[in-house]
Amino acid sequence: MDKQVVISFKTILLTFAVILAGYVIYRLGSVIGIFAIATLLVIVMESVINYFMRLTVFNKPLKRGVAVLVSYGLLLLVMIVIGTVGLPPVIAQFQKMIVGISQIAQELNLGDDFSLQLKDFLPEAANVSSELLSVTISVFSNATTIFSIFVIAIYMSLDWKNLKKRFFTLFPERLEDEVEDTFLEVERNVGQWLKGQLLLMLIVGVASFIGLLLLDIRYPLALAMVAGLLEIVPMIGPVISATVAAIIGFSDTPIKGVGVIALFIIIQQLENNFLVPKIMQKVSGFSPLIILLALLIGSEFFGVVGAIVAVPTTMIISIILKRVLGRSD
Numbered sequence: 001m002d003k004q005v006v007i008s009f010k011t012i013l014l015t016f017a018v019i020l021a022g023y024v025i026y027r028l029g030s031v032i033g034i035f036a037i038a039t040l041l042v043i044v045m046e047s048v049i050n051y052f053m054r055l056t057v058f059n060k061p062l063k064r065g066v067a068v069l070v071s072y073g074l075l076l077l078v079m080i081v082i083g084t085v086g087l088p089p090v091i092a093q094f095q096k097m098i099v100g101i102s103q104i105a106q107e108l109n110l111g112d113d114f115s116l117q118l119k120d121f122l123p124e125a126a127n128v129s130s131e132l133l134s135v136t137i138s139v140f141s142n143a144t145t146i147f148s149i150f151v152i153a154i155y156m157s158l159d160w161k162n163l164k165k166r167f168f169t170l171f172p173e174r175l176e177d178e179v180e181d182t183f184l185e186v187e188r189n190v191g192q193w194l195k196g197q198l199l200l201m202l203i204v205g206v207a208s209f210i211g212l213l214l215l216d217i218r219y220p221l222a223l224a225m226v227a228g229l230l231e232i233v234p235m236i237g238p239v240i241s242a243t244v245a246a247i248i249g250f251s252d253t254p255i256k257g258v259g260v261i262a263l264f265i266i267i268q269q270l271e272n273n274f275l276v277p278k279i280m281q282k283v284s285g286f287s288p289l290i291i292l293l294a295l296l297i298g299s300e301f302f303g304v305v306g307a308i309v310a311v312p313t314t315m316i317i318s319i320i321l322k323r324v325l326g327r328s329d
Contacts, residue, residue, distance in 0.1 A: 168180050233291075
């Protein structure tokens, strides 16, 4: 017996609204990305702000407004120092490394076939590198974008408690407490993950730089920067950074190449056995496959900004789903 399927007008309207919302989110990806990065910055800076609020000046605790301005002022100072002192030598080494790729391939003496393939590959690699660099510069080095992120983050931090209260009132009264608990869990986990990830990237980058410097490998700053940045990509990131550094090491002497491989193995072992359990112990981690998929999906839809917010967004969705599914049981 055939069953008649009836689709109500409400269902059609809801489906249309979901599709429209998805399209708007897709079209406003860069704007949403700016707000997402600003929100992540607020969550990370909240612990710093609370630290300054606990300090007393003339026997009075610092007001939130003063603590916010001091916290963001210090962050801006650190960024200026990094941009004016740290980045120029790294960029210079990157340029030298890109120019020397063909020479390094010849020194490795991998055969005529490989040389031909490499020559065919280099123009494409140069195009990809230039596009990636231009996108990165347009997102992070554009003064307007950085200024917008900072201003939004400062305003949100100044009124963070009231913003959270207003957000909670959007839900029915019977759900407010549960929504507040979920939000606090999101705030705690995302903040801990982001601070832990930045610390891991810094440690791996510094350790790689010191090790490469001791091994007398060319372009130690550039290679250390690659190792630190790729630390956010599980499994594949460390392999790529180790491979690039090993190729440059082998182009000098086989001993240097072997030394580079040994260096990155030691760094990864120390990280996996000591650093990650200690730094990330308060954060519920994901499998490397989930993180990799999140990065790919985020970068596909929203570019570099999507890749940055992919993992925190996945954490937020995971926490919310756990709460919803746990409530439905």
